[in-house]
Amino acid sequence: MRELDSHTSNPNRPPLAPIPHELRRTDVDARAAKRAERQVAAMFGMSAVMAILFMVSFALVDPKLRIGLPVIGTTYLLNVLMGVTFGLSIFLIGAGAIHWAKKLMPDSEVVEERHELATSDEEKVLLSETFNAGVQESGIGQLPLVRRSLLGALALFPIPAIFMLRDLGPGPGDTKFNTMWTEGTRLVRDVTYEPIKADEIPIGTLINAVPEGLEELEHETGNLNARAKAVIIVIRISPDEIVSQQGGTPDEPWDYNGVLAYSKVCTHVGCPISLYEQRTHHLLCPCHQSTYDMADSGRVIFGPASRRMPQLAITVDSEGYLIARGDFAEPIGPSFWEVRK
C-alpha cells in the first residue's frame, strides 16, 4: 500500500487541512487499489481502441450507407460510428484520468492561506511619489500648450476611422418608399412565374405572387432585394364580405371582383406572411403572431405590429390577367423613423 497521504512523501505539498478524513477502499485494500489501476488502464486502452475503430470506419464505411436504429430511426451509419467512436475515445481519456485522481491520487485535502490583495500603505506612498515625480518631470502641468494640443489630437485622431465606415453602403435614399410594382405590371405566381387569370381564382384562394420580370431583374442585379419588397399575396374574398379597402373608387376599385392583393411583408419586423385563414380572413405572422384582417383593409387585430398591411391596387389587362394599378400607396415592411413622412 502506498503511503500517499503521509506528508513525508512530498515535503513541498501545502499543509493538510485540519478536517476529518476517511480512508478509501483503495487506501486500505491493496486489491481494491490494483482493481482501480486496472480500471483506469482499461479506460485508456478502450480509448485507443475507439480511435482505431474511428479510423477504420472512416476508411471503410460508405458515407451514404443507412442504418435503422431504435429511437433514432434511419440514419447515416458513418456519422453515428464517427460520433460514437470519436466521442468515446475522447471521453474515456477524461474518465480514466478522473477515476485515477479519485481512486489512486491523494485524497486528503490541503489548505492554502489567502493574503490581502490590497497593496501595503508604504507601497502606496511609494507609488504615488513615483507617479507624481514622473508627472512633474514630464512637465505636463507647466506646458499647457503641449497638454491642450495633445488632448485635441487624441480627441480627433479616431474620427477618420468612423469616416472610413461611410462606404459600407449607400444611403437609404427613397428605397424604403418604392418597390418594383408599376402600373400595368402583371402579377405572376411565385416560384413558377405564371401570370394569373383573375377569373380562374375561386373564393378562398391564396396565391403567393411577385411582379412579372422579377426573375430577370434578379439575374441582372444578382441579389434578392427587389423580391424582399415586392412579394405579395393574392386572395379572393366574396365581395359582400369585404368590409373595407385601403383605397379605390367605385369606378376604379383596388380589388377585382373580390380578388385582393396585399404586401406579404409583415409591418412589424418584415417576415413574409401567408398564414391566411380563408374563413376568418385573418393573416397571421409566424414570427411574432401579428394578425391582420384582410377583409378590413389589412388592419392589425392582434400582436406587436402597428401599421396595417399595405394593399396593392390591382385590375385586369385586356387578356384577363391580374395587373397592378401602380406601386403601393404606403411603405411596405417594418416601420422606421421616416415611415410616415
Add this chain to the structure above:
Amino acid sequence: MKFPSIKRRHPVAAFFVMLAALGVTTAIYAAFDSPQVQAAVTSDAQIAAGKALFAEGCASCHGLNAEGTTDGPSLIGVGAAAVDFQVSSGRMPMATQSIQAPRKAPVYDEAEIAALAAYVASLAPGPSIPTADMVDYSDADVALGGELFRANCAQCHNFAGQGGALTQGKYAPELHSATALQIYEAMITGPQNMPVFSDETLSVEQKQAVIAYIMEMRNADNPGGLDLGKFGPVTEGLFAWTGGLGLLIAAAIWIGVKAK
C-alpha cells in the same frame, strides 16, 4: 357533364363553370373549383344511399338539405372532394363542437363515403375527387415540390410538414398522416381555414411535386441522428438544457464526489 372534363384546361370552360358556381352558391365555406366537376361515375342509388346516411349522420349540423345551420356550414357546392377529404380523414362527423375538427379514425367505410360524396356532389357542382392519375406523384419533380412547399405550405405546416399554430386555438395539422389523395383534396377544397389552391393556382403537375416533396419528408432519413421532432431550435434548446447539460453536470458531480 363530359364536356368540361374533356376540355377542362380550356380557359373558357373555367369561366363558364365559375359563373355557374357563383350563381348557385351562397356558401361561405364553398370551395369553387372549376374544372373537374363530377368525373366519377355515380348512380341514383348511390345518391339515395348517401342522402340517407347524410340525414342520419350529418343533417343535425349541416341541415336536412345540406343548406347549413348555425352549427355547421352549407355543403351545397363543396363537391365530392371536400366530402371525401373530411370523412375519410375522420374529421367529419365531428365528435364535439370545437374550434377545429381533428383528424381521427374514419367513422364510415369506403362505400359509405362514396355515397355521401355522391349525394353532396349531386346538390351543386364542386370539385370532384381527383383521379388516381392525378395523385400519382411517382414522376414528380421533388426539388420543385420543395420550392412550392416552402413558398405555399411551410408557413402554416412547418418546414417538414409537422404542423403549426393558427389564431385562437386553430392549427394547421401535421401532414404525415394524410394520404396523397387527401393532400390533393385539401389543396383543391380548402378545408376549414386552409386557403384553396385550385388546379389553376397550382397545376396538377405542381401539386404532384408538392405531394412528392411531402412524401420525401415523410420517409426521409435523419442524416444527423435523432431528429427531435423537426420543430427547429426549440426542441434543440430543450435537449441542450436537459440531456446535454444534464450529462455534463452529472460528470461534474461525479468529479466532485469523494471516492469511498
Add this chain to the structure above:
Amino acid sequence: MSAVKGVLNWADARTGAGKPLRIAMNKVFPDHWSFMLGEIALYSFIILLLSGTYLTLFFVPSSTEVIYNGSYIPLKGVKMTEAYASALDISFDVRGGLLMRQIHHWAALFFIAAMMIHLLRIFFTGAFRKPREVNWLIGLVLLVLGIVEGFAGYSLPDDLLSGTGIRITEGIILATPVLGTWMSSLVFGGEFPGVDFIPRLYTIHILLIPGLILALITAHMLLVVLHKHTQFPGIGRTNKNVVGFPLMPVYIAKAGGFFFIVFGITVFISGLITINPIWLFGPYVPNAVTAGSQPDFYMGFLDGAVRIMPGWESTIFGYTLSWNLIVPAMILPGIVLGVVGSYPWLEAWASGDKREHHLLDRPRNAPTRTALGVAFMGFYGILWMSAGNDLMAIAFGLSINSITQISRVLVFVLPVLLFFITKRIALSLQRRDRDKLLHGIETGQIIRLPHGEFIELHAPISEEEKAVILSKVDIQPLPKPELVDANGVRRKGAWKLIAQAKVSNFFYGDNIPKPTLAEIEAAEAHMKHGLEHDSVHTETSALPSSTNH
C-alpha cells in the same frame, strides 16, 4: 529525461518561469461540482475554436447565387447562395462534415447554457462580492458576446431560419430612432438582403468576436488565479484560506480530464442527435417562412419579449417611434444588462460592507438576493417561454392569443409572487438552521418523563453541519441617517443617505439572527442533560425568533 530537463532549463533561463510554475502546481482547488460549470463553458469554447476552424476549411461565406448540384436530392437544381450550398456540402459531401457541424452547434448551445448556469451559481452564492466584482462584469460581457457570436453563427448558413433571423434583425435595426434606415443601409451594403451581409458577418463571427472572447476569458482566468477560488463553508474552511486539492497532480487530472469528458460527450451527442438540419429548411428567400420560426434558445427571451409586446407606435413631428421594438429589443436588454452588471455594487452599497468575501453564502442566508434572483428567473422564464408560444399552443391545444395575453400579465405578476415566496422560504430555512443549532435534530425517540409528559429526544447536529450553519454572516441594515449636522443644518446630499438606508432595509431588514455563542453553549449543555428538555423548552421559546415545537 535529460532532454526534457534541457528544454525546461532552456525555457526557464529565458522566462524565469520556474518559481511561478512551482507555486502554480501547489495551487489549491476546492472540490465542488458547481465549481465546474465555468469549466464546461471554457471547454465548450475550445471545442468551438477547434470545430469552427475545421468548418472554415469548407464554408464559403458568399451570397453569390449558384445552382445546387450536391448529393442531397430534394434540393438538386435549386437556386441558392454559395454559403448555403457549401453548408450543404459540409453536411453531405464531406466525410465527418455533418458531425463537425453538429459538434460546433451543440457546443455553442452548451457554451452559452453553461455560462448562464455558471452565472446563476455565482449570483446565488454571492461569489460576485469584493474582490470579484470586475470578474462578474467580465463574465457578463462574455455571456453577451457569446450570445451575439451564437446568433451570428446561426445566421451564416443562409438557410430559411437564418435568413428569417437576419430579416428580423434588420427590422429591429430599422426601428432605431433617427438612424435606423441609415444603419440598415450601411450594415447590409444597401437594401436587405443584399450580398454584403454574409461575408461581413463571417469576419465578425470567426475573427472579431472570438478574439474578444479569448481575450476576456484570459482576463477572467487571470483574475480567478489572483483571487484564488471561493469555497463553500465547512469545517476548517474560512475566509482566510482555501481548502481543496493541489493542481499537481489531482486537479491536473480532474480539470484536464473534465475537458476530455465535455469534449467526448459533445462529440457523442453530435453523432446521435441532429441539430440545425439546414437541408430541411431550404435556402433563404425573402418570400418564404416556416411555421415555428424560432431563434436558438439564448435569443429566446428577446424574441419572446418582442412577441408579447403590444403594437405601440407613436409619431413625433411626423417621425415614427416603434415602441413595439424599442421597448423589447433595445430598452429591455439595456435594463437587464445594466441591472445585472451593476448588481455587485448595488448590494455593496446597500450593505455598506467593505470586507473581502471568499466564503460563499448559502442562498437562504441572503434572502433578498436569492428572492431577487428567483424573481428575475421568473421574468426571464416567461419571456423565454413566450418565444415558443406557437409550439406551446400546438403541444397543449391552447390558443396562441390566450397564451400571449396571459404572458403579458404573468411577466409582471410572477416575479413579484416569486420574490415573496422565495424570501419566505429562505427565512424559514434560516429559522430551521437556528433551531437545529439550539435544539439539535429530532431523533424520533419518544420518552415519558416521571411527571407524565411525553417528549422527543433531540440529538446535536454534526460538527460539519454546525460549521456550515455558523458560517452565516448577519448583516444589519444601515441605520437611519442623521439628516442634520451638529449645528442643526440639513446636510447636503441627505436624500442619498435616506435612499441608501431604505435600500439597505429592503435588503437586510428581515433576518433571523444567528444564535450567539452563549446561546449555543447553553443549548448544548441542556441537550447533554437529555431528560431536562422541558426546561430547554421554556427557555428557548422566550427567544424572539425561535418557533415551532
